Amino acid sequence: MANEHNALDIINDPKNRVTDAGNAGAGENGNDVGEPGGENKGVSRRNFLKFGGVAAAAATMAGAAGAGFAVGRSDDAYTGYGRTFQGGDQFFNREPFRCDVPVMMEPVGKVVRPEWTEYLFLRLRALVDIIKSGKWTPDMGVEALPGPVGDHYRARPGELEIMLESLQRNVKRAEAWKKGKNKRYALAGAYNMALRLGGMELPGHVQRIPEDPHDEHMRTGKPIPPEDWDYRGIWREKPMEFKSPKHASVLIKRMAHQFGMSLVGITKFDPRFMFKGVMRGMPDKGHYTWGDKVPEHWKSIIIFGVPMNWDGTYAAVGYSTSFDAYFRSRVAASLMERFIRELGYPARAQFPGSNYEIMMSPYVQLAGLGQYSRAGVVMVPELGANFRPAAIVTNIEFEYDKPIDVKMADFCKKCKICAEQCPSGAIPFDDEPQTVVRGFKRWKLNEEKCYQQWASGPTQDGLGCRVCIGVCPYSRKNTWIHAISREMEPRDPTGLVSQGLLAMQKNFFKFHEAEDYRSDWDGGKEASYHNPPWWMRAENFLEIEKDWEYHGME
């Protein structure tokens, strides 16, 4: 009896009464216990979840926006200076895309080795020497131009005139620099020269790093053949033997990352891509005596490199330089040369700006690092066109990398942004590669026109333009949206991803007119694709009057 009375009291006590909110399923989850009369205090669970969910959605949207902006602006997006020794910047997995022959490297005719005169800087230097010696003046005409340089220009009508105009433009560029450009571009010029004359070379084109056999020849007056130079400093009686070619490859690649390089590939040395008549260390760099000899110990070639500074490249022409990447690649080349010789093997560095016996582009492709592009540079998946390599030639037996096909060349067929943006019109507009160059059909850059823009740009030394590299859709930093694009595009057999990306690139991203990039004295606006980074704006730090406008995307 007592228990029943107590139970009824509990049931009838208004404090214990549960209010019914009239919602389906309300009984399962329970509702607030309220005062008699049904007034609820506090927030119901349902309302908390509903309104909390809305607030959470708004916070998520805001968080996504903030995170996206922070990622895009972050310094961590600047891939490519070997931030991790494990090559962590090398985030693109090439294995699914390996092929046997790089795109545009299947011979369509007789493959011919390049002559030394086909290398613009060697040709230019020789031409200037001929003019300085008094042996030839421009008014004598191309027929009287002596030697291999004359043969080169006689075979290519019209190109000598472009080069001669470039030499005159160099003079105007230097005058413009002295008159006032040195103020606007003070920081860009100082940065450039710090790397060039503080890092890469001494005045008079003597190399600081790496050592160059040409400098040794000039210093001693003696010929320095590769059989001497490449073996210098080896103290071991015989080379240390690797456990296998694969072990050798793994070690050398790790050392390349250890030496600060982002990307590295190894391939067999193919003499088809070695210049004829070039051997540094021999008199006149071997132009007139070396011929087509190939050193016996040149068996393998290791290619490695980094990008140029991203923000500077995007602000080409005036705020960009190749030398930050060149300097780093040269340092790694010097270190790798010595490392290999310490193990008892010969090693010879091939390094930028013009210290080569080889053409770099074919080896970069053969080593599976990238693909040839419309603009005449090799693009790599991680860095686009923004990749500046050096190489080491040696006789170590490696497990070689295979080339890749990530459909970059297919994208180039439709894109053409570099051709549209090129201030000198040097990049071809053909949908398909049309020109047969030494046995291979590819897009052929008009290097004389390209150099003309270099000679006219608002830079201190006239060495580079880089607009094509900055505007290339593949030359993007390491943010998630570009990583997704890079991964999806080559894997899509339908081509829809590629078309979608190209449509976005052409319609979302705004570009200048090509002539806007030219110097103001050359009819342009000195525009840049992006505005220069804050640390390159002289007016931010120096007591100068800003009397120019920026014409870049911001």
Place this chain on the structure above:
Amino acid sequence: MFPGTTMLNYIFWMVMGALQVLIVMGLVEWLKSRGRKPVWWQVALLYAGFAFLCAVVAGGTTLMGEFETIAGWYFIGVLGLPVVICLAIAVRLFVMKKPTQG
């Protein structure tokens, strides 16, 4: 994302993950309050639409962070609009439409 700290990045993403739970539970409660029985694939579809919209916003702001501001706004507008339309259709179908008498 948070210069000068090592922990805030992790805490940020942990909080973002926790917020997703609140979003889904709120979505379920909202469906119930509209007299609908939450069906798992409808909830998943609505949440996926919302997540995709967040991804579009994040993609646009990433481009803005890379100094491609114009491209960022185009990205959000051109890609976000279809998502908003699809979400509106889904809400109309799954939430607003009267359940069929059964």
